[in-house]
Amino acid sequence: MCRYNLKLIKSTHFRVSSSTEIKKMEINHLLYLCFLLVLILTKTTPSDEDPSVIISRFQQYLQINTSQPTPDYHKAVEFLISQAKSISLDHQTIELVDNKPLLLLKWPGSDPKLPSILLYSHTDVVPSEQDKWTYHPFAAHLDSTGNIYARGSQDMKCVGMQYLEAIRKLKATGFQPLRSVYLSFAPDEEIGGHDGAEKFADSDVFKSLNVGIVLDEGLASPTENYRVFYAERCPWWLVIKAKGAPGHGAKLYDNSAMENLLKSIEIVRKFRASQFDMVKAGLKAEGEVISVNMAFLKAGTPSPTGFVMNLQPSEAEAGFDIRVPPTANAEALERRIAEEWAPASRNMTFELGQFKQKASIHDKFGRPVLTATDSSNPWWSLLEDAVKSANGKLGKPEIFPASTDSRYFRERGLPAIGFSPMANTPILLHDHNEFLNQAEYLKGIDMYESIIKAFASYAQHPKDEVARDEL
Numbered sequence: 001m002c003r004y005n006l007k008l009i010k011s012t013h014f015r016v017s018s019s020t021e022i023k024k025m026e027i028n029h030l031l032y033l034c035f036l037l038v039l040i041l042t043k044t045t046p047s048d049e050d051p052s053v054i055i056s057r058f059q060q061y062l063q064i065n066t067s068q069p070t071p072d073y074h075k076a077v078e079f080l081i082s083q084a085k086s087i088s089l090d091h092q093t094i095e096l097v098d099n100k101p102l103l104l105l106k107w108p109g110s111d112p113k114l115p116s117i118l119l120y121s122h123t124d125v126v127p128s129e130q131d132k133w134t135y136h137p138f139a140a141h142l143d144s145t146g147n148i149y150a151r152g153s154q155d156m157k158c159v160g161m162q163y164l165e166a167i168r169k170l171k172a173t174g175f176q177p178l179r180s181v182y183l184s185f186a187p188d189e190e191i192g193g194h195d196g197a198e199k200f201a202d203s204d205v206f207k208s209l210n211v212g213i214v215l216d217e218g219l220a221s222p223t224e225n226y227r228v229f230y231a232e233r234c235p236w237w238l239v240i241k242a243k244g245a246p247g248h249g250a251k252l253y254d255n256s257a258m259e260n261l262l263k264s265i266e267i268v269r270k271f272r273a274s275q276f277d278m279v280k281a282g283l284k285a286e287g288e289v290i291s292v293n294m295a296f297l298k299a300g301t302p303s304p305t306g307f308v309m310n311l312q313p314s315e316a317e318a319g320f321d322i323r324v325p326p327t328a329n330a331e332a333l334e335r336r337i338a339e340e341w342a343p344a345s346r347n348m349t350f351e352l353g354q355f356k357q358k359a360s361i362h363d364k365f366g367r368p369v370l371t372a373t374d375s376s377n378p379w380w381s382l383l384e385d386a387v388k389s390a391n392g393k394l395g396k397p398e399i400f401p402a403s404t405d406s407r408y409f410r411e412r413g414l415p416a417i418g419f420s421p422m423a424n425t426p427i428l429l430h431d432h433n434e435f436l437n438q439a440e441y442l443k444g445i446d447m448y449e450s451i452i453k454a455f456a457s458y459a460q461h462p463k464d465e466v467a468r469d470e471l
């Protein structure tokens with residue numbers, strides 16, 4: 001507002017000097033004084049870039065109930081479009097699936113031939129058990145210590161808004177990007193991203209963006225170091241089945257289905273412990289080991305009151321959620337499953353088809369699905385320097401323990417970095433009383449301002465991109 005008033009004063013001056021009538025001059029002088037008064041008054045009105053105004057925009061986004069399974073996507077998109085308009089970004093809404101809008105914003109670069117930058121975020125959040133929260137999950141309550149409580153404050157409405165705020169700041173400084181910068185606000189990440197990021201990454205629209213680097217979500221960090229992610233573990237959902245002779249519940253005999261399944265469970269648990277021990281001993285980070293947890297056990301002969309107790313059943317089944325880092329030896333794990341966890345010699349069945357889900361640890365070029373974090377990846381070096389120059393500290397790059405939408409981009413051979421700038425913050429995604437402190441949020445905007453500036457100014461074609469063009 002202050003800026004607009006200054007412009008008005010200037011034009012008033014011009015009119016004064018071009019006028020010849022004294023009366024008019026007096027009126028103009030009066031007008032000039034009025035404008036000065038307005039200027040003084042508006043100085044106390046908050047501007048677009050005041051921290052309190054920045055925080056209130058974040059709260060507005062948080063207050064939109066985009067909770068699965070019935071997120072109000074249209075309201076979120078409408079709000080984001082109003083934000084995009086206020087900073088003059090081009091916008092386009094894409095519905096790859098009906099009623100699941102993906103909002104795409106564009107800040108055009110001066111060299112459209114250079115691969116672009118994609119600032120990715122999802123608009124949906126996980127459900128919340130309202131009665132377990134101190135403040136309503138969509139109130140975005142700001143407490144006296146500056147904590148903002150809301151579902152999505154960490155995962156990941158913070159990041160989506162921080163991108164926009166960083167661009168607002170860059171525009172205010174007059175910065176012009178060399179590369180085009182896109183922002184996508186996608187639906188459905190919290191339910192697997194199949195109707196969101198997966199279809200988007202497959203679309204012609206995405207192809208036309210010529211994306212060179214993707215930024216996506218990371219995790220909060222309780223220490224002063226930001227966490228940053230270059231890969232994620234691939235989910236393998238395994239079901240093993242045991243068969244054996246049925247028998248009386250009182251009889252001791254070998255090779256019952258239950259006994260055979262329990263032997264497998266013991267072996268799986270030993271493997272689990274050996275992986276977990278490496279984490280406990282500090283030898284490996286959580287994302288670097290293969291995790292395996294039993295998700296279900298299915299056995300027994302139902303009766304009207306529960307289960308028949310004096311019968312050993314002829315079949316038993318167990319399901320495991322296995323997470324495999326792309327750095328692991330997948331063939332060795334498959335052998336282990338076939339030979340030790342579900343061996344035919346113990347009348348166990350395990351077929352590849354019994355994986356309820358099995359994500360490949362290789363991208364479409366046959367390389368491990370990960371983004372390099374060394375000098376071979378210029379984006380990595382740019383990010384490291386940009387965070388440092390904004391007075392942020394990066395921890396050692398990690399493998400994300402669960403799944404994010406980044407995998408849909410990495411699978412296509414694109415570099416994707418998971419980074420949610422939240423230091424000194426407990427990890428509360430999907431938890432009750434999820435919050436982010438306003439000071440951390442504001443600091444995060446500075447990080448993105450620095451990163452976006454560095455990425456958008458990067459003039460060279462990275463080696464990787466040249467290689468992909470040749471394919």
Ligand SMILES: *[C@@H]1O[C@H](CO)[C@@H](O)[C@H](O)[C@H]1NC(C)=O
Nearest residue numbers: 065066067070128130137138
């Ligand atoms: C969010 O909206 C959904 C669908 O309308 C509703 O079921 C849910 O209770 C809302 N959540 C909260 C915390 O208000």
Ligand SMILES: *[C@@H]1O[C@H](CO)[C@@H](O)[C@H](O)[C@H]1NC(C)=O
Nearest residue numbers: 244245255256260345346347
């Ligand atoms: C496997 O099943 C066969 C046929 O039912 C049975 O004879 C054999 O004892 C079983 N072996 C084991 C290890 O369960």
Ligand SMILES: [Zn+2]
Nearest residue numbers: 155156189217
């Ligand atoms: Zn998320």
